[in-house]
Amino acid sequence: MSEATERPAPDADAWADACAEDLAAEKERLRAEYGTPPGSAADELRKLFEAVTDKVGGLFAGPAGLSGMAAQGAVQQLINQAKSAVEPVIERNPEVFDHLAAAGGELLAAYRSAVEGHERRWASGDDKGRRDEGPGPTEHIDLD
Numbered sequence: 001m002s003e004a005t006e007r008p009a010p011d012a013d014a015w016a017d018a019c020a021e022d023l024a025a026e027k028e029r030l031r032a033e034y035g036t037p038p039g040s041a042a043d044e045l046r047k048l049f050e051a052v053t054d055k056v057g058g059l060f061a062g063p064a065g066l067s068g069m070a071a072q073g074a075v076q077q078l079i080n081q082a083k084s085a086v087e088p089v090i091e092r093n094p095e096v097f098d099h100l101a102a103a104g105g106e107l108l109a110a111y112r113s114a115v116e117g118h119e120r121r122w123a124s125g126d127d128k129g130r131r132d133e134g135p136g137p138t139e140h141i142d143l144d
Contacts, residue, residue, distance in 0.1 A: 040094055040095075040097065040098055041094075041097035041098045041101040042097040043094075045086070045090060046087075046090065049079070049082070049083050049086075052079060053076070053079050053083075056076065056079065
């Protein structure tokens with residue numbers, strides 16, 4: 001074959017590059033439509049501490065007098081102590097907070113399911129005249 005008819009070598013990463021471009025475009029579309037997604041649970045906890053600190057600082061601002069300043073200082077000290085206790089844990093193990101957030105969501109879903117089932121039985125009258133028979137059948141929960 002001559003150089004004019006020779007085909008270029010296929011790009012081994014073409015599929016990965018196309019997928020990455022599609023993913024970036026989809027993320028940008030979602031960001032434009034819904035705004036910036038929340039960060040990790042650790043980042044959100046940091047933001048919460050900052051928001052509480054700002055709010056507390058704003059509550060005591062203005063002509064509050066000496067007692068207001070003393071209360072502001074006490075609350076600010078408490079917030080700073082909480083931040084200094086939690087910040088090293090966040091820095092060393094940020095994924096722990098993601099797991100805790102996921103576990104909290106699962107517990108909320110389980111509670112909601114239990115309450116809805118009880119409400120259905122109560123509303124239909126199936127619960128009348130029955131004593132509490134304890135928990136229902138058990139189910140294995142895989143924690144992996």
